[in-house]
Each structure stands twice: as structure tokens, then as C-alpha cells.
Amino acid sequence: MDLGKTTADTAKATMDTAKAAMPPPPTHTSPDDTYHSSDHEQARKRFRRARKRRHTWISSLCTLLGLVALGTAAVASPGWERVDSLFLDGAEFRAALPDLLRGFWLNIQMFLIAEVLILVLGLLIALIRVTRAPGLQPLRLAATVYVDVFRGVPTLLLVFLVGFGLPALRLQGTPSQPWVLGVIALVLSYAAYVGEVLRAGLNSVHPAQRNAARALGLGERQTLRYVVLPQAVRNVLPPLLNDFIALQKDTALVAVLGPLEALRAAQIKADYDFNYTPYLGAALLFIAVTIPLTRFADRLQRRAAQRTWAETGR
Amino acid sequence: MNQPLLRIRGVRKQYGSRLVLRSIDLDVAEHQVVCLIGGSGSGKSTLLRCVDLLEVVDDGTIHLGDSELTDPRLDPDTARRRIGIVFQAYNLFPHLSVLDNITLAPRRAHGVPRKRAEEEARELLSRFGLADKAKEHPDRLSGGQQQRAAIARALATRPELLLFDEITSALDPELVGEVLDVVEDLKQGGLTILMATHEMGFARHVADQVCFLENGVIVEQGSAQDVLTAPREQATQRFLARVLERS
Numbered sequence: 253m254d255l256g257k258t259t260a261d262t263a264k265a266t267m268d269t270a271k272a273a274m275p276p277p278p279t280h281t282s283p284d285d286t287y288h289s290s291d292h293e294q295a296r297k298r299f300r301r302a303r304k305r306r307h308t309w310i311s312s313l314c315t316l317l318g319l320v321a322l323g324t325a326a327v328a329s330p331g332w333e334r335v336d337s338l339f340l341d342g343a344e345f346r347a348a349l350p351d352l353l354r355g356f357w358l359n360i361q362m363f364l365i366a367e368v369l370i371l372v373l374g375l376l377i378a379l380i381r382v383t384r385a386p387g388l389q390p391l392r393l394a395a396t397v398y399v400d401v402f403r404g405v406p407t408l409l410l411v412f413l414v415g416f417g418l419p420a421l422r423l424q425g426t427p428s429q430p431w432v433l434g435v436i437a438l439v440l441s442y443a444a445y446v447g448e449v450l451r452a453g454l455n456s457v458h459p460a461q462r463n464a465a466r467a468l469g470l471g472e473r474q475t476l477r478y479v480v481l482p483q484a485v486r487n488v489l490p491p492l493l494n495d496f497i498a499l500q501k502d503t504a505l506v507a508v509l510g511p512l513e514a515l516r517a518a519q520i521k522a523d524y525d526f527n528y529t530p531y532l533g534a535a536l537l538f539i540a541v542t543i544p545l546t547r548f549a550d551r552l553q554r555r556a557a558q559r560t561w562a563e564t565g566r
Numbered sequence: 567m568n569q570p571l572l573r574i575r576g577v578r579k580q581y582g583s584r585l586v587l588r589s590i591d592l593d594v595a596e597h598q599v600v601c602l603i604g605g606s607g608s609g610k611s612t613l614l615r616c617v618d619l620l621e622v623v624d625d626g627t628i629h630l631g632d633s634e635l636t637d638p639r640l641d642p643d644t645a646r647r648r649i650g651i652v653f654q655a656y657n658l659f660p661h662l663s664v665l666d667n668i669t670l671a672p673r674r675a676h677g678v679p680r681k682r683a684e685e686e687a688r689e690l691l692s693r694f695g696l697a698d699k700a701k702e703h704p705d706r707l708s709g710g711q712q713q714r715a716a717i718a719r720a721l722a723t724r725p726e727l728l729l730f731d732e733i734t735s736a737l738d739p740e741l742v743g744e745v746l747d748v749v750e751d752l753k754q755g756g757l758t759i760l761m762a763t764h765e766m767g768f769a770r771h772v773a774d775q776v777c778f779l780e781n782g783v784i785v786e787q788g789s790a791q792d793v794l795t796a797p798r799e800q801a802t803q804r805f806l807a808r809v810l811e812r813s
């Protein structure tokens with residue numbers, strides 16, 4: 253972002269100078285070496301630092317107090333001992349962890365494969381739905397029906413339908429591994445959502461942008477690829493990432509078809525030992541991935557917002 | 567002796583390592599209009615944004631009346647309520663009617679009852695020739711009308727100081743006049759205004775003081791007459807020659 257701005261400034265400066273056809277005015281834009289901040293500024297900085305420290309203290313203290321209160325309430329509850337032994341069994345956790353991790357690796361693989369397919373299919377649907385070419389009317393209709401249907405069916409139900417229905421058709425070449433069927437179901441469901449998000453993004457790009465690109469001689473497809481689509485994606489990045497995070501969790505739905513992913517592995521272990529700790533372990537694994545993803549999404553969103561403001565804020 | 571309403575002393579602002587304002591000293595006395603002139607990127611907007619506390623200064627002080635705006639203990643919202651600002655691009659809220667745009671701050675931030683806020687807003691609108699636009703949404707207004715509505719919105723909270731940042735730069739030439747007329751009208755009404763502008767004719771005619779900025783430094787300041795017709799500094803002469811050549 254900084255880089256872009258600097259280049260733009262240089263370009264602007266060059267233009268100004270060219271217009272003036274005079275030696276450029278002396279530039280003072282680099283920080284001066286002789287500058288020392290005033291006492292007043294130093295006092296102000298000290299005050300801000302102190303206030304920040306105070307705020308950090310208060311927030312840490314509040315967090316700590318809250319956690320302690322929650323903890324005591326849990327431990328003091330009548331059923332605590334039972335919960336402790338059923339859900340928080342350290343030995344059980346250690347015993348289950350290898351299986352859970354192996355299972356979770358399958359979740360990650362399903363997530364990654366599904367993600368790529370969803371983006372491709374979702375983009376295709378979005379593009380079909382926003383084009384106005386009359387010849388594409390049947391495709392547009394199909395895309396609309398697709399979105400309506402697959403957004404309407406609960407994802408779990410879709411997993412069942414694809415997982416048991418598709419093999420039952422006994423078509424040539426249909427996959428039979430449960431995890432592949434699960435991925436297909438997830439792709440069908442999420443592509444409908446992502447397609448709608450992307451469509452909203454495409455519609456959010458101002459028509460003037462398209463005109464500007466066409467005026468520069470870019471073709472329909474180049475305009476889409478280099479001007480409209482990048483802005484569209486930028487505009488809908490937060491909801492898009494939101495869907496990805498949801499998808500990461502929903503890979504656990506495939507458990508109902510039987511592949512040994514994290515939830516299924518936890519279930520087997522839990523049933524065997526009559527202990528629920530493996531479920532908690534699986535939950536922790538999912539959290540360990542979704543929390544960084546969420547933070548990452550936040551950061552991207554902040555950056556995108558700053559950029560948008562920079563264009564209008566001055 | 568009365569001290570000036572706005573007192574800027576030694577204000578410095580940098581973005582990263584880029585020094586944008588070096589050490590700005592500037593006074594705006596009550597009922598005065600002070601124009602900031604200078605090339606694009608000279609720091610006019612940054613200075614105005616510092617005064618409105620949209621940016622945190624890196625050194626120096628800004629006083630408005632008796633209070634120091636740059637005091638970190640000061641609540642910026644309270645301070646901003648005493649200042650009205652209008653930007654180059656129309657910053658009207660597109661989802662609200664012109665009337666609601668104007669009454670929003672008085673009603674929500676100043677607790678003025680709806681009826682009174684609307685009465686006052688309509689008064690402002692008719693003063694600015696927009697009486698019939700009260701119920702329209704901003705997209706139905708011309709650029710000049712939008713900008714006048716934005717000024718009305720800034721005035722609705724009865725600010726002690728008005729900041730205008732190139733409010734006519736985005737307008738068609740024939741619309742510039744109607745907006746500048748409004749500003750002149752405000753000056754007659756005794757308001758205090760600090761504005762960045764490229765309209766040299768207007769500055770000469772209306773400003774009590776003109777400040778020429780270059781690379782974040784005030785190179786020259788004085789009466790409009792002195793700075794614009796008989797500039798002492800070479801940099802000012804160069805700038806004015808360039809501007810005049812363009813028009």
C-alpha cells in the first residue's frame with residue numbers, strides 16, 4: 253500500500269514539474285536530523301504510554317477475574333466431578349491424540365480440495381448469473397435453480413443424500429470412497445453460498461470502473477479479469493473468508509458417512525472407553541485452525557477497509 | 567487583549583518517515599476567514615485534519631478558545647462538536663434525505679429535539695437556496711447543491727470554527743460560484759473559517775489572511791492583498807504563476 257502511494261506521488265510530482273517547466277522546488281520531505289521533539293510532545297507521549305499501560309492492566313485484570321469466576325463456578329457445580337472425569341481425562345486425551353490428529357489431517361485435506369472446487373464452481377455460477385447475454389438464458393436459469401436448491405437443503409442432509417444416493421445410482425465411474433462423496437456434498441452446498449457472495453461482489457463494482465476499462469481498449473474478458481473481478485473479490489473478502497471458516501468446521505459433517513476424520517475418530521474412541529474427552533480433543537483441533545483463520549480474515553478486512561478509505565477519505 | 571480563536575503552534579506531522587507538516591504556526595482570529603493555498607501534496611488537508619483531530623499531531627499544540635485540542639486527555643468527540651468540517655468530495659450520507667443528513671448530528675450528538683432540529687435545518691436550507699430539496703436523497707442533487715447541503719450540515723451544530731477542504735475542487739466551473747457565495751455569506755454572518763482552496767480570486771476577495779504552504783512549511787502568510795498580489799517569496803511567486811497560467 254505504501255509502495256503504491258509513493259509511486260503515485262512520484263508520478264504526480266513529475267507531472268507538476270513538467271507542467272511548470274521549472275526546476276523542482278526544494279524538497280523537505282525527508283525527516284530532518286536536527287529535530288528534537290518538544291518537552292510538550294514528550295509529556296504527551298508519556299501520558300499516552302501511561303494510559304495505554306493502565307488500559308492493558310485493566311483489561312488483563314478483568315479477563316483474569318472473569319476466567320477465575322467462570323472456573324470457580326464450574327468447579328463448584330454439583331456435577332463437576334463427573335464432568336471432570338468424563339471430559340477432562342488427561343490420560344484419555346493423550347491416548348486419543350494420535351488418532352485424532354490422523355483424522356484431522358483428513359479434515360484438512362477435504363477442506364483444501366473442497367475449497368478450490370468451491371471457488372471454481374462458485375465463480376462460474378456468479379459469472380453466469382451476472383452476464384446478460386441472451387443466449388445464456390438457459391444456463392442462467394440452471395444456475396439460479398442450482399443456488400436456490402442447494403442453499404435450501406441443510407448441508408448434513410446433502411451429505412446423506414450424496415453419500416448414500418450417489419453410489420446407489422450405480423453409475424459408471426462414480427467414486428465410492430466416503431470422504432470423496434463427502435467432499436462432493438460440501439462442494440455442492442458451499443458453491444451455492446460462495447457463488448452468491450461473489451455475485452454480490454461483482455454487482456458492487458461501480459459501472460464506471462467497467463466503462464473506464466473498456467474505454468482503455470480492454471476486452472470484455474480482460475475487463476473482468478483485471479478490473480472487475482479483483483475489486484469484486486476485495487469487496488466481499490470478509491464474507492468469503494467467513495464461508496471458508498464455516499467450511500473448515502463442516503468437514504466434520506462427513507463423519508456420518510464413516511471416513512476416519514477427526515470427529516469419527518473421536519466418536520470411536522469415546523464409545524470404546526465410555527469417556528468424552530476425545531470429543532473435547534477434536535474440538536480443540538478445530539479451534540486451533542479456525543482461530544488463526546479468523547484473525548487472518550480480520551487482518552485482510554482491515555487492510556481492505558483502509559485502502560478503500562484512503563481513496564475517499566481526503 | 568483577545569487571543570485568536572484557533573492557535574496552531576509548532577505542529578508537526580509525519581506518516582512513517584514522510585514528513586508532511588514541519589513546524590506550522592498559524593492563528594485564526596474570531597470572525598476571520600483564513601485561506602490555505604499551495605500545490606497538491608503540500609499538506610493543506612493534513613493540517614485541516616489535524617485541527618479536526620482526525621490525525622494525531624507528532625508535535626506542537628493546537629488551541630481552540632481556552633482548550634488545547636492536542637491534549638490527549640481531551641475527548642476528541644467533544645472537541646469535534648465545536649468544529650465543522652466539509653471535504654472536497656461530497657460526504658453526505660447517501661442513505662439519508664438531505665434533511666436527515668443535516669439533523670443527524672444535532673439530534674443524536676447534541677440532543678436537540680427533532681422538531682427544533684428540523685426547523686433549524688429548514689432555515690439553513692432555505693438560506694442556501696435548497697428549501698425544496700429537503701426530502702430528496704443526495705444522489706438527486708447537483709454537485710453544487712450537494713456541497714451546499716454539506717455546508718449546511720456542518721453549520722447545523724453551530725460550530726465555533728469551520729474547516730473547508732477544497733470544497734469547490736470537484737465541482738463544474740459554473741457551480742463553483744454558488745458554493746463560494748455561500749462561504750462569503752457565512753463570513754458576513756461572522757463565522758470563523760479556515761479553508762484550503764485553489765480559488766485565488768475568491769481568496770483575494772474574501773480572505774482576511776492567506777497562507778502559502780509548500781512541502782509542509784508555511785512559506786508566506788499575510789493579508790490576501792500582500793500574499794496574492796505582491797508575494798515576497800520566490801516559491802509563492804512560482805506557485806501563483808503556475809496557477810494563473812493554468813486558468
Ligand SMILES: Nc1ncnc2c1ncn2[C@@H]1O[C@H](COP(=O)(O)OP(=O)(O)O)[C@@H](O)[C@H]1O
Pocket residue numbers: 261566581584586604605606607608609610611612613
Ligand atoms: N494517510 C496518509 N499516509 C501517508 N501519506 C499521506 C497520508 N495522507 C497524506 N499523505 C501525504 O501527505 C502529503 C500531504 O498531503 P495532503 O495534506 O493531502 O496535501 P494537500 O491537501 O495539500 O494536497 C502528501 O504527500 C500525501 O501523499
Ligand SMILES: [Mg+2]
Pocket residue numbers: 566607610611612731732
Ligand atoms: Mg488536499
